[in-house]
Structures are given as structure tokens and as C-alpha cells.
Amino acid sequence: MTQDLPNAIDVRAIVKTFGDFTAVDHISFAVKDGEIFGLLGPNGAGKSTLIRMMVTLLPPTEGTALINGFDVVAKADDVRRSIGVIPQAMTSDLELSVEENLLIFAKLYGVPREKRNRLITELLEAVELTQWRDKPVKNLSGGMRRRVEIARGLVHEPRVFFLDEPTTGLDPVSRTAVWGMLQKIKSQRDLTVLITTHYMDEADKLCDRIAIVDHGKLVVLDSPAALKASIPGRDPASVTLDDVFVHYTGRDLRDALQEPSAQDSPFVMRR
């Protein structure tokens, strides 16, 4: 489907170490323009570190990544202008209204005044928050807050959208609503999406291709159907992505050290 399209994301032998610990170990892959690409892996596998390098939040130790053709180290500001990011932590301002949150980020990205209101209105309609635009984010449910973040991440019309575990902590109804929003937005825009998730059904439903990362290495990369077909001795029709995940990562409980994140803070907002 996307064979002839240019790469929106091109990760080249990227490495990230924290002291003696290698969080990401020579990972390479490419994501075509317009693709929805899933990054799966157990806790501590290196997904968030990988995504943080791609969105310029962490400098790679070795290797690099090109986003929309811009190098994440040499052309970091060009990368930032062309991407939208929903970090794992809830980064909306709870005191401000839905609209104010979007407005501030539109200004941070330098969206021209004449486009701002139109874009914000369109996005709020897309995530079905129009009637809540004047309400403080702190009064919204977890699922609605996530939708605010999705709208905020798209307020400058990025070409690549990174979502780091966007549905973690949401109830099944809210999760389904977020998936619906993402698919709707994707169908309306020329957008490449890279998403990390723990939910196999989410990946199965949303993603064109899936990469499984474990112990900082890329274990396998293919379409959901091809991944299911790759499980030996099983009828692909009866195989789920959970089976694929367990097949490639094993059943061992993972006790991995990781860098402390915002969610580890005693002051973190709970979604």
C-alpha cells in the first residue's frame, strides 16, 4: 500500500545508553508516509526511550533518525516544527480551559493568527470537545483530557504524529473513543502516526505495521496479519497479537531498571 512512498521516519542504527545500561541497541526501521506504525514491547523494553530520541527529547548516543528528512540531532528545530507529540505523561495545563491549552501551543508553534481559530475549532470538532472548549481541563475525564492532548498535538498541522501510550490508564469505553478519534483524524489529514502501546487490540485495530522491541532491540517488524502468520504450528485465523507478543518476547516477568519519568513524581497528575 505504501511501498512507493517516501519515508516519514527513518531510524538508523540508533543507540541510547544510560551509564552501563543500554536502553536502545542499534535499532533501525523506516515508516512510510501516511502509515500508522505501532511500537510494542514489554515494560522497560526501550519504547519510550526510542520515541523520545525521535522527538528530540533525548539525544542519541549513537546513530540517528531522520524525521520528514530532518536529522534529529543536526536539524532538531526542523524536526520539532514538523511533528506532533503526545508524551506519556499528561502535559496539558489543568487550570487552563481546553481552548486555552490549544491556543498557547498554537502560539508556541507560530501558527498565524488568522489560522489559529479555524484550526482550533476544526480540531475540537474532530475530537468532539466543542461543547467543552471553555471548561478547565481539570474538570474533564481522563479520556477527554487525552483527546485534548491529541487536538493540542495537531494544532500546528504536523506531518508526523507521535503518541506514547496514549490510552494507558483509560477505561475501555474511553480507549475505544480515542481510537475512533485517531482513525477519523488520520482519514482527514495527510498524517503519519507512530504509536507505542501495551494494548494488542489497539495495535491490531489501528496499525498498518508493528515493530516489537525487547531488551532495547528490534525483535520483529511486519503487518499484523504477517506477524500472526509467522507463529509456527498455529492457524493464523486463531492467532491474536497477544500470542505474537508472547511468542517474540517470552513469558518472563520483566524487572527492568529505567530512567525515572514524570509519572514517577509524587506531584504527577493522575489521568
Add this chain to the structure above:
Amino acid sequence: MHRTWAIIERELRRFRKSPMMIVMSMIFPLLQLIVLGYAFGGNVKHLKLAIVDQDGGVPAVKIKELATAVSAGARTLDLVDYTDQGRAMTDLRNGVVNGVLTIPPDFSRRSLTGSDPRVALISDNTDTFVSATMAGTVGSVVAALNAPAAPVRVQGVAGLDVVEVYPYVPYIQYLLPGSITMSIFMMVMIGGGIIFIDDKARGLHEGYLVTPITKLELVAGFNISGTIKAVLAGACIMVLGSLIAGVPSPLDPIRLLRMLIVVALTAFSLISLMFLLMVRVTDPLMPRMMFGLLNTVLYFPSGAVYPQAGFPGWMKVIAAVDPFTYAVHAFKSLLLKNTGFNAIAGDVLFLFVFSAIAMTAATALFKRTL
């Protein structure tokens, strides 16, 4: 520059929705001004002085009469007669009295023969304010005793006439410059430092870091928004404090304008210092811990509560680089002396240069990545 304005707009929109923050930042300096101003501002009165008259002669009676006059007039002393020196000393040690004035048995004889008559004041020097006041008051009683009955036609000793340039300055007015500076500092810490680190810990800064904003734009946005908040707090205390402390012409527009400029410069220098200290901090407990530390290190050496001339050398060094020192000096000049900018040019220059250095250093140290 538009990104800097976006940061400022966000911070001020949040600030507008948290009016409690500005109230909180003003309560402490106002309370401090009122409580310390009235606690330290009054004259010491009703000190209990035990008089042990072991003499009983006319000069001894005259001393007691003079002391009684002081106790009746200025009410600095409350006199208590003792017949037993030992009992008086025991009461002094137990805190029943603040001092013991002993008139020895040969006082009258020595007075009349002019052979060095002496009385003894034994005071509780664990409270230096009380003992100094008592020594001064009893000293004036003895001086009055020594004064000639009729003034000599030609005075043989030099006299001193003290002329005060400004009207009497009560201690509460003396404290006001420090209270204004403290209110600015409180807002800098609450509305700047603590919120900055809390936002960082919550991950809100990740949202900024993925935008194309530069380090300078981000630091400038935080500094300018923090300055605006601190100016609001400082200006409120400036007006309210002037009214409470009874500063003459508290609403003089020219002085208010000059004060506002110093408030803004002080706010900018303190917020720049705070960001320099917090730029690499991630632990939300750190700014709370530093709050008390900075309060002590910056406020007390500044001359806000006690003249710097009395400081030891090492403390004078701290005072010399402390932005509070220059802010307090400038506010004192404008508030208590009603001077123009000439008198505070040095303070203004220091605060400006300090802000520029601190902000440049904070920008250099700011990490653009996690």
C-alpha cells in the same frame, strides 16, 4: 519572541485563575511588617529596678527621687525598694527584677566630701536591649544628680546639638523596605520556583521541549512572567505597607513610579537568581527546602532589620553580592528620604547587571533535552 509571549500568556492565565497565590505571597511580608514593626518599634518600658539603699542620706534620697521621676514620666522604670542586697540579687537571678541599683553606706559622705561617690547597677545582661536601656536610664539619673544646681554663666565643656534631617522614622517604617523586598521574593519562590519545578516534575515541560522554542525564549518567558507576578505582589505591599506604616504622602505619584521601577528590577533580579538556582533541579522538594535557606541568606544580611555596619566581615561579603541589599537600600532611599534616582543609581545598576548575568547563566545551563 512570539514563543516567549506564549509562555508569558500561559503563566499569567494560570496566575489569574489562582488569586490565592498572590494573597499567600503577601500575607507573610505584611504580617512580618506589622508584628516585627510593632514588636521592635516601641520604647522599652516598665523595667523593674530594685533599689537597695544602704546609705539613707540626702544624696541617696535625691537619687531615689530622680529615679521615681523617671518612673512616673517615661515609665521606663518601675522601682522596687529592697532592704536586703542578697534578696535583691536572688530576685535578679530569678527574673523578678531586671536590675539592682545599690547605694552603698558611705555614698552620702563621699558625695559631700567630693571623694568619688559611686552607686552600682547590677543588671541582667542576658537581654542586651533591656540591660542597655536600664544602664542608659540610670546613667541619665546619675547625670542629673551631678548637674550643677544653677547653670554656670560660661560653659567650660563642649556641647552637642543633634539635628535630624528627616522626621522621626518609626521601626515599622524602617522595616517596610525589607517587607516589600520579601513580598517580591515570596512571589518569586511560590509563583516562579515552586511552580517551575512542579510543572517539570509533572512532565508539563516535555510539552514545551517538543516545540521549536529556544532555550533563551523559554527562560525569558519564565523570567518575564515571574517578574510580572512578583511586581504585582511587590506593588500591593508597597502601597498597603506605606499606609500601614504611616509613611508620609504614601500615594505621591512620582515616588510610586520610582518605587515601581525598583520593584520591577528587584523582581527581575530575584527571578533570574531563582532560575539560575533551579535550572537543573528536578526534585519538587528542593525549592521548598531552599525557600527557608534563601530567605535567611538573602533577607537578614541585607540590612532590612539591622544596620550592615554591625555585621562581621564574612557577612558583609554576603551582603555585598546579595540583591536584597541593593533593593532594600533603594527602597529606604525612596521611602524614608524621598530621594530621586541619583541616590539609588548604584543600586539600580547592580540589580540590572546581576539580572543580566544570572539570566545568561541560567540560559546557558538550561537543558533543552530531558
